[in-house]
Amino acid sequence: MPSDPLRFVRPDFVDLEEYEPVKPLEVLAREIGVPVGQLVKLDANENLYGPRPEIRDAVAAADFHIYPDPSSSDLRAAIGRYLNVDAAQIVAGAGADDLIDILIRLTGPERIVIAPPTFGMYSFLGKIGGAKILSVPRTPGPEFEIDLDGIRAAVDAGARMIFLASPNNPTGNVLTDFQVEALADAEAIVVVDEAYAEFAETSVVPLAAKHSNLVVLRTFSKWAALAGLRIGYGIAHPELAARMMAIKQPYNVNVAADVAARKALELRAEILEDVRCLVAERERLIAETRKLGWLEPVPSQANFVLFRVVGRDAKTVVTDLRNRGVLVRYYARAELSDYIRISAGRPEDIDRLMQALRELD
Numbered sequence: 001m002p003s004d005p006l007r008f009v010r011p012d013f014v015d016l017e018e019y020e021p022v023k024p025l026e027v028l029a030r031e032i033g034v035p036v037g038q039l040v041k042l043d044a045n046e047n048l049y050g051p052r053p054e055i056r057d058a059v060a061a062a063d064f065h066i067y068p069d070p071s072s073s074d075l076r077a078a079i080g081r082y083l084n085v086d087a088a089q090i091v092a093g094a095g096a097d098d099l100i101d102i103l104i105r106l107t108g109p110e111r112i113v114i115a116p117p118t119f120g121m122y123s124f125l126g127k128i129g130g131a132k133i134l135s136v137p138r139t140p141g142p143e144f145e146i147d148l149d150g151i152r153a154a155v156d157a158g159a160r161m162i163f164l165a166s167p168n169n170p171t172g173n174v175l176t177d178f179q180v181e182a183l184a185d186a187e188a189i190v191v192v193d194e195a196y197a198e199f200a201e202t203s204v205v206p207l208a209a210k211h212s213n214l215v216v217l218r219t220f221s222k223w224a225a226l227a228g229l230r231i232g233y234g235i236a237h238p239e240l241a242a243r244m245m246a247i248k249q250p251y252n253v254n255v256a257a258d259v260a261a262r263k264a265l266e267l268r269a270e271i272l273e274d275v276r277c278l279v280a281e282r283e284r285l286i287a288e289t290r291k292l293g294w295l296e297p298v299p300s301q302a303n304f305v306l307f308r309v310v311g312r313d314a315k316t317v318v319t320d321l322r323n324r325g326v327l328v329r330y331y332a333r334a335e336l337s338d339y340i341r342i343s344a345g346r347p348e349d350i351d352r353l354m355q356a357l358r359e360l361d
């Protein structure tokens, strides 16, 4: 009788759900019967303009037989200049996801508050960190406002860490400074995930100087089209940032990511032109889909829009679009069962999407 190979695994890990395994593009393309290059990928909020050629050149020229700088000094200095904060407040990581993990490991919170519907990584990494996840739901759509009193009650009940995204994924709405400051007055670390800040009109980075328990997360994945290289960062009180630096994996930022991110900051004026185009396409997406009469957009400050599907089955719409080579996001969760999320793309991507949507009429 062979012994149980999982007997040394932490009991709560034995049946932990994997983080939404997604099919590789090649597999999807084969299933649908189109070449990968003809898929319109509007399901993961990536920047379909892709990285600037200068970034590819810089990565190609990087010396990656040498280990990266564990303190990412040049990159953190460049980010500091970009945001007008001290480099000592910046911690870089393998995507914003890495910073979520670092914060959870640093503080070891017994309870973490999230405000669903929201980004899945907070509860996923929270559970791996051994925390209990307290969900304080947002109000129903189209508002999807956070429940400030409910979150404060969760802190009173012992939660020491709050994760909120602004703009929120998948709803697209932002937090107000008032909401963030009200939460920062509570006895908990408040993490505001600004993965989509470059597409939005507001940011709470300036508030980080006032509140030692406020941490802001950012990434190069969305605006700078570097999702596949894994590079993000956090802005925190210098003492908290120093402790984050102390416990992170020393080489969490690889050489290619470091070089690419610095080049992206150098080229930010040009890249932000692409961002402006994506924002314009987001607004065109809203205007064009309104004419169909069966998609109700939720106002968004990010590079995607959440739509309520009215009078037809949302999941069927997603399948029908996929069969036409257009990928959008569906959520298998009760409160989003009538919704689909569509990323903004280049004009030609949104044209292809609109053509497919009209074919469904």
Ligand SMILES: *Cc1c(COP(=O)(O)O)cnc(C)c1O
Binding pocket: 045, 094, 095, 096, 097, 098, 119, 165, 168, 169, 193, 195, 218, 219, 220, 221, 227, 230, 231, 232
């Ligand atoms: C996409 C996304 C991230 C992931 O950022 P990475 O830097 O790629 O890890 C983080 N937070 C939110 C809200 C996102 O939507």
